[in-house]
Structure formats: structure tokens, C-alpha cells
Amino acid sequence: MDRIDLVLMLMQQHMNQALHAHQYIVDRRRRRRLRRRAARSIWVRNWISRRPEHGLYDCLMVELRNEDPRAFQNFMRMPPDMFDEVVERLRPALTKKTTHWRAPLDPGLKVALTLRHLASGAKYRDMQYGWRVPHNTISIVVREVCMAIVDEYREELLKPPQNDEDWRQITDNWMRRWNFPHVIGAIDGKHVACKAPANTGSDYYNYKDSSVSSSWRSSHLTTSSCG
Numbered sequence: 749m750d751r752i753d754l755v756l757m758l759m760q761q762h763m764n765q766a767l768h769a770h771q772y773i774v775d776r777r778r779r780r781r782l783r784r785r786a787a788r789s790i791w792v793r794n795w796i797s798r799r800p801e802h803g804l805y806d807c808l809m810v811e812l813r814n815e816d817p818r819a820f821q822n823f824m825r826m827p828p829d830m831f832d833e834v835v836e837r838l839r840p841a842l843t844k845k846t847t848h849w850r851a852p853l854d855p856g857l858k859v860a861l862t863l864r865h866l867a868s869g870a871k872y873r874d875m876q877y878g879w880r881v882p883h884n885t886i887s888i889v890v891r892e893v894c895m896a897i898v899d900e901y902r903e904e905l906l907k908p909p910q911n912d913e914d915w916r917q918i919t920d921n922w923m924r925r926w927n928f929p930h931v932i933g934a935i936d937g938k939h940v941a942c943k944a945p946a947n948t949g950s951d952y953y954n955y956k957d958s959s960v961s962s963s964w965r966s967s968h969l970t971t972s973s974c975g
Contacts, residue, residue, distance in 0.1 A: 792850065795880065796880050796881070796882065798880065799879075799880035799881070802880065803857075803878075803879055803880040803881075804860075804878045804879050804880075805854075805856065805857045805860050805861075805879065808823075809823070809824075809860060813828050823864070824860065824863050824864070824867070825863060825867045826863070831859070831860075831863075834859055834897075835855055835856045835859050837900050837901075838855060838859060838893065838896045838897065838900055839855045841896040841899065841900065842855035842858050842859070842892065842893065842896055843855055853881070853885070853889065857879075857881070858889045858892065858893050859893055860879075861875070861879055861881065861886055861889050861890065861893075862889065862890045862893035862894065864879075865886070865890055866890075871883075872884075872886040872887050872890075915932055918931075918932050918933075919931060919932055939954060939956075
């Protein structure tokens with residue numbers, strides 16, 4: 749056997765080994781997928797399917813709307829009329845097609861889930877029991893609703909001044925309401941508990957509260973507003 753035949757034989761053996769290894773990985777992944785499908789015994793848990801009878805959106809919020817609008821406002825951070833307006837404006841973006849597998853979530857439920865999460869900061873896994881919506885679905889819904897809010901209200905509420913007259917209107921509003929002349933905006937702050945990144949020095953130190961530990965500090969975020 750000459751040198752060329754030896755090289756060809758080794759190359760063939762290497763290719764065969766690589767092919768067998770690839771086939772083994774493909775088969776293992778296929779078996780894993782089959783095991784996962786077999787382990788899923790139910791498509792929707794029974795307690796989740798009883799959302800219309802016991803969920804917060806269909807029960808508590810209906811009671812608050814009819815009996816205690818102030819409590820509804822405290823729960824959603826807006827009165828019922830404003831909530832209905834937001835739902836109607838976001839409905840086209842949040843409405844999904846009904847399939848043979850399951851009915852889509854109502855746009856009102858999606859908005860209520862998002863508002864309650866933003867107002868309370870509750871974790872998805874904690875919210876899923878009262879609202880009877882799986883936590884992974886809530887995580888998708890919150891992002892979907894936030895994007896829909898930005899798209900719907902961006903031009904109306906986040907539109908910057910376009911000309912000199914718009915800027916003058918802002919200064920007039922500040923003067924009339926706060927008696928501050930020549931003001932076009934203000935900077936506000938929000939303390940958010942977070943873990944300070946490494947090597948940031950005092951950038952994330954909360955000087956207003958010395959009791960905060962060095963490992964968990966409060967960052968000071970600034971947002972500007974006009975008018």
C-alpha cells in the first residue's frame with residue numbers, strides 16, 4: 749500500500765466517524781424531543797382553563813368596576829373610562845386569530861396584566877395564579893403590550909416641539925403653573941434597586957440613603973419632560 753492509498757483510507761475513516769457522530773447527535777435530539785412531547789400530558793392546565801370563572805380580570809375587575817371605581821383606579825392606576833379607552837386603541841394591535849387549538853387572550857386582559865405588572869412590579873410566576881395565565885405567556889404579553897403602547901401613543905404624547913412657537917408654549921405653561929420663567933423642561937429621578945456593575949466606583953451609590961449596602965445600591969435614573 750503506497751502513501752496515497754494510506755492517506756485516502758485515513759480520510760475515509762475520518763469522514764465515516766464524523767458522519768456517525770453527526771447521526772448520533774441527530775438521533776439523540778430526536779429522541780429528546782419525543783420524550784418531551786410524551787411527558788406533556790395536558791395542553792392547558794385545568795385551573796388555567798377556569799380563568800373566566802375565577803380569574804382576576806373576569807371576576808375582581810368586574811366587581812371593582814361596578815362597585816368601587818376608586819379601588820379599580822388604585823388597582824389599574826387609571827379609572828375605568830381611561831382603561832377602556834386604552835384597550836380600544838390597542839385592540840387592533842393586540843387581537844389575535846382564533847384557532848382550533850385555543851382561544852386567544854382578550855386584549856383587555858393583556859392590558860390589565862401589563863398595567864398591574866408595571867404598577868406593582870410583581871413577578872410573572874406570582875401573577876400567574878391570580879390571573880390564571882401561565883408565566884411564560886405573561887412575559888410575552890407584557891412586551892407585546894408595551895410595544896403596542898409605544899406605537900399607538902408615540903406621535904401623540906412623545907412628539908417633540910417642532911418650531912419656535914411650540915417651545916414658547918412650553919415656557920408659557922411653566923410660567924403659568926410654576927412661576928418659573930424661561931423653562932422648557934425638568935429632570936426627575938427614580939431610585940431603582942439593582943446590583944452595581946463591577947468597577948463602577950461611586951456611579952451607582954445612593955448618597956440619599958446611607959443604609960444601602962455596598963453590594964446592592966440604588967441607581968439614579970433621569971428622564972426629561974417638557975410642559
